[in-house]
Amino acid sequence: MERLIGLVRAIGAEAKRQGVEPLPDERHLFDLDHWRRRWRDAAAERINGSARRSVRSEGEPGSVGSLDLPRPLAGWQPERLGVHAAIADPLRTTATGFVLPEYIVRRHDHELRDLLTDAASGKAPVLLVLSGYSCTGKTRTAYEAVAACLADWGLAYPKDADSLCRLLAAEALGPRTVLWLNEAQELLGGHGGEAAAAALRRRLEQPEPLVAIATLWPGHQRELTDRPTGKQDHHPQARALLAAARVITVPAVFDGSALGRLHEADDGSLAVAARTAPDGSITQTLAGGPALVQWYEQADGAQDCYGKAVVTAAMDARRLGHTSPLPRTLLEGAASGYLTDAQRAAAPPDWFETALAFARTRVKDVVTALGDVAHDHGMGARPGVWRLADYLDHYARTARREYFPPASFWHAVEHHAATAADLYELARSAEGRGRLRLAAALLRRAADAGHDPAWEAIVTMMAYRNLTEEAEILARSVLRSGNPEPMLALAWTLSEFGDDDGTERLVREAATTGRASALTALAMVSHGPEAEAALTKAVALGDPEAPFQLAELRRNVGDFAEYERLLWLGASAGDRDAKGELVKLKCRADEWDEAECLARRFAEHGDGFELATMAIDRSLDGDQAEAERLAWTVVELADRDALGAAKRPWPGGTFAAVIVLLGLCSDDDGVDPVLHRLAKFRNPQTWAVAARFQEARHPDRAEALYRRAAEQGHLFALERLAMMERHRNVANAERTHRATADAGGGVRPLADLWDAEGRHEEADQARRYGLENDGSIAGPWPFQLP
Known part of the structure; x- marks a missing residue:
């Protein structure tokens, strides 16, 4: 081909010297790229024609197949080039097939793209090697860089050394071509690898714009490039080839700045990877996650x-x-x-x-x-x-x-949980699934091992079993050790039962410990100076709820400076009431921008309820446009947070925001577009709330949304599915209620179903004693008291 190119150049130069201009339909004859394409096409036809004439029997070594000819980059799908499928966005239930998440550019990407940009504008061929361990993103890095910098080039992807040799022999790699050498050890390290390396070295000596881009594991790179001592050298050509390459290392983990951009990305696959790869091994998780699940299943x-x-x-x-x-x-x-x-x-x-x-x-x-x-x-x-x-x-x-x-x-x-805290959490999981006997046994072991919150849970369980006398004896025995929490838990349970005198008696007894939480509780059952004195002590001791209650007392006497100071103190401790009151304070002062900034800051660690209440206030003031903007802001922030590390559903904020949005609709025709838009978000809580408002008008649509949310573990959605099923098939409804209980929704909805069916004894027994491990109703069982 070089002789042909030289001849065309010589003819063109002579024509120019003599002042001869080619006719319009002859100009292509002086275009060097035209002759290169004709040469490649003719060479390919010769090879393929030869293959068709002399194909050997299937499986015979050395059989000749068709060439892996270059084709436009746009015609290549990333999965065909060896890019791994990634874990799916868990909140995109419609996503199927090959998943390619958003790409986060890192330092090595800039280095690679600079080299490719130079290659695109230059005339010399280059060999680039991306070195990195398994699933570090080498192939994806190469694909994204080539797509960004060489989008109008062709790409050839030989699958083995023989294919690479034939491609080079046919001189089918013309200028502005990417030679894709994914997992290059497969081409250079095995049978025929040395011949392929030598042929590629010769091709890279030709002065034409060509990019060969290879991926290699570091171990394979060392095998091909280290000169052996005391034994035969099996890779001299590969070593010489790679010695001339520009090597770019793809790091195994994301660093701080890349992790920051990762958390800012609006991509569910990346969000899951960020949550499940705390060490920064994001690409390994993206690529290895599906393989790990498949291996397990x-x-x-x-x-x-x-x-x-x-x-x-x-x-x-x-x-x-x-x-x-x-x-x-x-x-x-x-x-x-x-x-x-x-x-x-x-x-x-x-x-x-x-x-x-x-x-x-x-x-x-x-x-x-x-x-x-x-x-x-x-x-x-x-x-x-x-x-x-x-x-x-x-x-x-x-x-x-x-x-x-x-x-x-x-x-x-x-018998073998690692810590008492683990036992406690497992007990609460069993309790949430209606296995009360099991929960009580685990709680008792956790309590005996020194985990104090377990006593509080035991006392509460006993109170709901109408064992209030026994619960009080147990709470008082724990109180003697200085822990008032079981006594307070019993007091608030009695308050639910309407026993105000019993509540005050137990709270006052708990307050004798002088603990901050007990003093705050004392203020709730007392008045005047006693309440203020208790709250002042509780604030000094750091109780997070005391500042808000004391702030209310200071406001009542007109001490607004202290009122605001205490609100800030409570808000900084995470108290929701204090946060909400601070936002309202700004709104009452007509400082809406500052109020929104404050509500957004609180939303980062809450559920956006303060921002939603601002939307309600705006709606009540008649500013519907601002109310709508704030409500959609809550939904959008909740949607983003559903993908984040905390994965919080924002129940309060989302519910309040949806109420605002639907309340702003002037008629039924305006409701459907709002519900349709809500259904497109990714937060299961949003789907569940949208479904709840559609149950009466569009039950089929509501059921579909509930199922989407339930598939993501949303217990309210699963419970509503069971409620909707009651009218069609009680047996199916019971199965769904049982599934809700096993998922952590408790036994009460199942007992309510039995009550509705007239099975009152079973319902009462289930509420009192829970379920056995196998799901049957538990019989009476005693608490193990100390």
């Missing part, structure tokens, strides 16, 4: 089933509240309940070691289901404990939300 073989049982036990422990590293004894004891009788009978003596080896397998060489836990001090891993992969935890909270763990799990956690 498909583990049903004769040996893998034991590993799957152990991992499932770990998933249940983590989602139900065991945040400490998981002990071996817990996982080993829990696993049997996740296996069939046949699997248990066939278990070999070393079944747990086999299971642990499965759970410790590195998927895509980046992630294991159960990972090591570093020593609190010093180097190395703590023996006998493991931590569940964060992405599996995220997956389990949706995939297993309606599964109640087997009895073996609860027996294991009761």
